[in-house]
Amino acid sequence: MSGLLEDLRAQLDGIYRIDRELGGGGMSRVFLAEEIALGRLVVLKVLAPDLAHVLSAERFEREIRVAARLQHPHIVPLLAAGRAGDALYYTMPLVEGESLRSRLDQQGELPVPEAARLCREVADALAYAHREGVVHRDIKPDNILLSHRHAMVTDFGVARAVSEAVDGATLTHTGMAVGTPAYMAPEQAAAAHTDHRADIYALGLVAFEMLAGYPPFSGTTAQALVAAHMTQAPPRLTEARPSVPAELAAVVHRCLEKRPADRYEDAAELVAVLDRLAPSSAPERAAISRRALLISGAALGLIAVGFGGGFAAFRARPRATPAYRRLTFRRGMIRTARFGPDFQTILYGALWDGDVCRVYSVRPDSPESSALTLPPAAPLAVSSSGELALALGTHSRGIMTYGTLARMPLSGGAPRALHEHVKYADWSPDGRELAIVRRVGERDHLEFPAGTVVARPDAPDGGFSFARVSPRGDTVAAFELSARSSLFGRVVVVDRAGVKRAVSARYSNVFGLAWRGDEVWFTAAEELPLFRNTIYAMNQSGDVRIVARVPGNTSLHDIAPDGRLLIARTD
Template identity: 40%
Template sequence: MSVCTTCETPLPLDTSFCPACGVDVRQGLPSTSPFRPGTMLESRYRIDVEVGRGGMGVVYRGTDLTLKRPVAIKALRQSDGDQNVLGRFLREARSLARVEHTGLVPVYAVGREDGVYYMVMKFVEGRTLQQLLRERGPMEPSQVRRVVREVCDALTVLHQAGLIHRDLKPGNLILTPEGRVMVMDLGIVKAVGEDTQTTSTALGTPKYMAPEMLESQTVDGRADLYSLGVVAYELLCGDPPFDGPNPMAILFKQAHEAPEPLKRRVPSAPKNLTSAIERALEKRPDDRFADARTFAESVREEAAASALPPSKERRLALRLSLAVLAVAALVALTFRLMGSSRREASESKLLPVVIAVASATSVPAPVSEVRTPSSGPNAGVAPASFTAPEPTVKLVNLVLTSDPAGAAVFEGGRLVGRTPLTLKRPQSARMGLFVLKLDGYTNGKITTNLGADTRGHAKLDVLFELVP
């Protein structure tokens, strides 16, 4: 099997263009640019400057003269390109038209000019994760968590539409100036169960390909989770889990070797993050996460686990403990009121109460009145009654929100939930302080007045900025 000299992707037999980078493999050199600066498309879109070559064609920055906005224009490098490349190009446009998500680049138009097919998309400014890795090295765990979650959000929409990306890698993920991660280049996207000419061909980039893509197995969204696991592994420690002197050596490792444990590579990395990444890298799809949403949830802050409800056993133990304390308090109070001379009679009457409270495992209602047995010289005379004071504490509602939503809310160092969040607190003259935390953003603070129902909002700033 031959490989592309530009991106080292395995090449199908009798192909003219690399299925991954679009290079003309007959010459081994990139094809010439299809359009010149100043070219007009549909009398609306103007070609301004070439900004890159990737996937199947050349990408230009252009201008939508009607709406006065910048656009990205992707054009095939060859007007007479083979049908596989053209099919992939059109499939990308149709796939993007089927889904809508802030993490996916929207398509504005598709057309043909002088025999050259082109696609007009939103122009996304930023830097790819590949560029950031090259410039800055490994990322902090909080940044890796955020990348995984945002890519998983986009993959969830893609997979629910029955589509698989099949070429996730740092070069296809771009970080915008606003700090959002966007998924690019759906050139080899495939519908689940689709019988295309590329179904039995190993398309993708060797360092990020799932094992099942090499063996002509049925491929589903879990192949994308494997690729994202490779990306996350590389973001965390600086290198992908598998490398080698040539593509075939890398592909062999993908299929047969286990990655070096992340705890050995990055000992300080949080356990739940490393465990999630390594689960995504399992060779068998059934051993990975069932879907992208589950993968995203697994990499959340470990502190979030404390916000989960207690286990069934802990809840039962807690309720039993409260019941025992309540029973003890009830017995002590009754004996004190009735006097030691009548304990025997009291115990016989209290026994059913004790059993009832213990079986219900709940705190009994306040005792409003306790009567002595109707015997002895004071029979028929009502003793002094005991009335428990009614609670007078008034509660106020606190509504806490953040931009973006989903921030962990801490009160006095204790996690109380995630925004948007409504809390009830006793009314008082003091102020309430809440700290908001979200991976990839600076911490925010909300100070509230506990004297009345209050709303509080915090805008969180991006933690890391792009290099201009």
């Protein structure tokens, strides 16, 4: 057993349970560990002692925190950073799969469509991170993981954290450099000004290697490799592999231009070019504009989304670009949100600027929210006749709490209490009945109508969330959770007789559900990392398809008849 492993187990006892060393080299050694408080497996990376010795731990941790804000489907997030004795470490989720380095070593060149798709996914991650002000500086096959056929970039921001945390010395004194010579842009190797375009160059090197089966430059020493990057032209990709389309080869070669100004201006431009080159293999998802989702200085925002001319048009053209309208601009947490009876007014409950949860209204044509004159509450549902179902209470941050269910007309009046210990509720289409999730003893009951139990969770400590009545009024959909405080569960559709008509597979980080015609649309995490970045649709047979993928945590709250989605984005 290595001395470092023993030291880590002693220093991090009670925080992480260190299992074994997975490998590593260069700047870090890699360990498999369990984060005890959350019971999840993580990868714990420890910086090399010679490197850690010249770094400021405080500055390193600060830079890691900056990078940890990145939330994107193709970025492995950083979870934590700290010191264990003399060792500096950082953690990230354990991702199932293999590295691109391992795939290339075993297989050599990849099929052209797969290489183009992986290149596009990495470019999409770079475009997002660059907009957030984070440059990777060490893009290479070792830092690209392949999980369920998708690329996930790891160690984002670590190179910056290392270079920014140098304390009274230079990395040269340690015998190490930030970056890998085989994948280093000429300006980076020359220690000249380096910006996001160095990542584009590195991605060009990776793309060349995926398509040709070998890197475009070689050398027996690091110095020889650096010289090749700075002085030699790369081999023509179409000569190295004639089956590579000339247009795709041209894209790779532009990434590999020696001068940064001759490369793509940014990774977003590269993504757009790759999408145009491969329309048939481009991801079947709605293209998401990060600018439209950006909540400047805010933690969470409410957004109205429209897919072209409506749902039918979106179904016919799965790659149609949605239009976004940002509706909220304050710092805090949105608890619930619903369209009003006119499907223009939007009612939502939010904890803004440290306040308790209050009910607000907003319209897309005038995005200035107004607070309703009500006690603290969260709106749960709006009936077709203009009556509001409310959960009275302050509703602190975190998992939705049980409270008093009340009703009141939107035209005015005081809330009238109906039931206690209720967490979710929804009106039937005629506005006469309510489906509710109610705690009875230590168990959740799904009731439809209220007072008639139609389902109890299978797990002894299970629960329900987001009960929504179907447009026909004959069934109710909800998340059935593995535990009441959990976000791990499945979608169930139950009729009035208590028969489960449809059941999905289990998903992680489930939060947000609404009906669209005969389908139940919901938001959940597709895979590691567990960001709620995918909108799904389940039909009456329990079959599930992906509607769209979005960066970060997104919660679906309601859908208008014309296909507009009401979603909340958490940064």
